[in-house]
Amino acid sequence: MKKFKSLLIMLLLSVTAPAQTNKPSRKMAVTFDDLPYASAGQPHDLSKAQRVTKELLRVLKARTVPVVAFVNEGKLQVAGEVDAQIALLQQWIDASAILGNHTYSHPDFNTVTVEQFEDEIIKGEVVTRRLMQAHPSYQLYFRHPMTHTGDTQARKEAIEKFLVARGYKVTPHTLENSDFIFNAVYVDALRNHDGALAKRLREAYLDFTIAATEFAERVSPKIFGREVTQTLLIHANDINADCLDEMLLRFAARGYHFVSLDEAMSDPAYQTRDTYVTKDGPTWLWRWMKSKGMHVRFDNDPEPPGWVAELFRKR
Numbered sequence: 001m002k003k004f005k006s007l008l009i010m011l012l013l014s015v016t017a018p019a020q021t022n023k024p025s026r027k028m029a030v031t032f033d034d035l036p037y038a039s040a041g042q043p044h045d046l047s048k049a050q051r052v053t054k055e056l057l058r059v060l061k062a063r064t065v066p067v068v069a070f071v072n073e074g075k076l077q078v079a080g081e082v083d084a085q086i087a088l089l090q091q092w093i094d095a096s097a098i099l100g101n102h103t104y105s106h107p108d109f110n111t112v113t114v115e116q117f118e119d120e121i122i123k124g125e126v127v128t129r130r131l132m133q134a135h136p137s138y139q140l141y142f143r144h145p146m147t148h149t150g151d152t153q154a155r156k157e158a159i160e161k162f163l164v165a166r167g168y169k170v171t172p173h174t175l176e177n178s179d180f181i182f183n184a185v186y187v188d189a190l191r192n193h194d195g196a197l198a199k200r201l202r203e204a205y206l207d208f209t210i211a212a213t214e215f216a217e218r219v220s221p222k223i224f225g226r227e228v229t230q231t232l233l234i235h236a237n238d239i240n241a242d243c244l245d246e247m248l249l250r251f252a253a254r255g256y257h258f259v260s261l262d263e264a265m266s267d268p269a270y271q272t273r274d275t276y277v278t279k280d281g282p283t284w285l286w287r288w289m290k291s292k293g294m295h296v297r298f299d300n301d302p303e304p305p306g307w308v309a310e311l312f313r314k315r
């Protein structure tokens, strides 16, 4: 009887155990744009860039999150500060980040010629490639500014061909959180020493990030029959410096494990060829859906709260 009882307990445990740990196993790659620092247009201040870099890297190291971070090398050219700016990039490399190319000066591909855009790619890799020289062989990644990949099929294909010839892969993203909107308003609040508003913005930003994540989780099975590995696009800015730790915790609470971009790119969904031509910069979930000739409705795609959008508009 005793034996039977313990068997029964074991059986019960085996039935109940999965329910207790029933957190889905999800994967996410994390990418940063606009290195060394996305300033939201405030007056130039090296110390702010240094603070943001230090804080982002502290959190990424503590949580062992692999990242690819995309550089605009034009931002390094600050009189009297070139070495200090390059030192910021070196800190990312020292923290095991892979640096990618985001063009030299962040032009909108919709407004320049293919040849001008090619020059921007070439000029955009000089310092980064030198800094990454000591790194064992790695995949070169490119991300188009504003993820504007070409407003005609011919222009899109011309740049894709150019990038492939130079060894680059175009970097998709499946998840973004309008961080530049929150950040702009956040930087204003910090400058005005409005701690209450800054706190409210951090909370709204984190909630919105999770709402955007839930949306990506809901929509990807409609395209691929399963949740795909997510790739997050965020910027090297103040609000992320102050929210990244909590953001990563919230992702982890949803079952996310942080993987390299290389691993994310090996998800079969990412083999879908993006043939969708647009002047806008939608996520790759949208591009892949369109490229597959599907018509999935993307309604309930969350927008930042009205009060944040209003503050942003009034700047």
Ligand SMILES: [Zn+2]
Pocket (backbone or CB within 6 Å): 033, 034, 102, 106, 145, 146
């Ligand atoms: Zn950018």
